[in-house]
Amino acid sequence: MRTRIALLLLAALVCLDLVVSACGATTTTSILGDRSEGADPSALPADVQASYRVFVQRCSKCHALARVYESGITDDDYWVRYVARMRRQPGSGISKGDESVILHYLFYYSAQKRDAGSSTTASNP
Ligand code: HEC
Helix, strand or coil: CHHHHHHHHHHHHHHHHHHHHHHHCCCHHHHHHCCCCCCCHHHCCHHHHHHHHHHHHHHCCCCCCHHHHCCCCCCHHHHHHHHHHHHCCCCCCCCHHHHHHHHHHHHHHHHHHHHHHHHCCCCCC
16 A cells, blocks of 8 residues: 555656756757747647646736737747746746746747747738
8 A cells, every 4th residue: 555655656756857958858840840830829839738737827917918918929039038027027926946937838839939920921020
């Protein structure tokens, strides 16, 4: 009985470890290299879906997600700055570790937007 519980705990710890290291490995190239079509959340690649869930949870706390989608930001540098700025808002609930996870989704989203925009409205004021 006791060993079963110990094993369960161990499994839980290993899972946690995997999640943490997966976040640490987030790189821009892996996202931009993956250009699957469609910005529909259910059509997101598995790794982006996990980031998307953190994004929804963290970034819908103070304002609607529409605020993010309607900002017209498709520049990765801007997202880095915005997420850092939002993290610094009092009581944001966003940790330093969340930043790279959320950016993983936002970079993916931006890449999709840029792809879609280049064929229709390319000019930003
Ligand atoms: C603690 C509350 C809070 C959280 C959490 C938060 N925001 Fe905000 N956000 C604000 C406030 C307040 C403003 C308006 C003031 C400003 O622009 O700094 C804002 C504005 C914005 C804007 C600007 C919209 C525009 O029209 O220029 C964007 C984009 C944005 N947030 C994205 C995000 C993202 C992405 C996240 C998640 C990482 C997030 N926010 C989480 C409070 C928050």
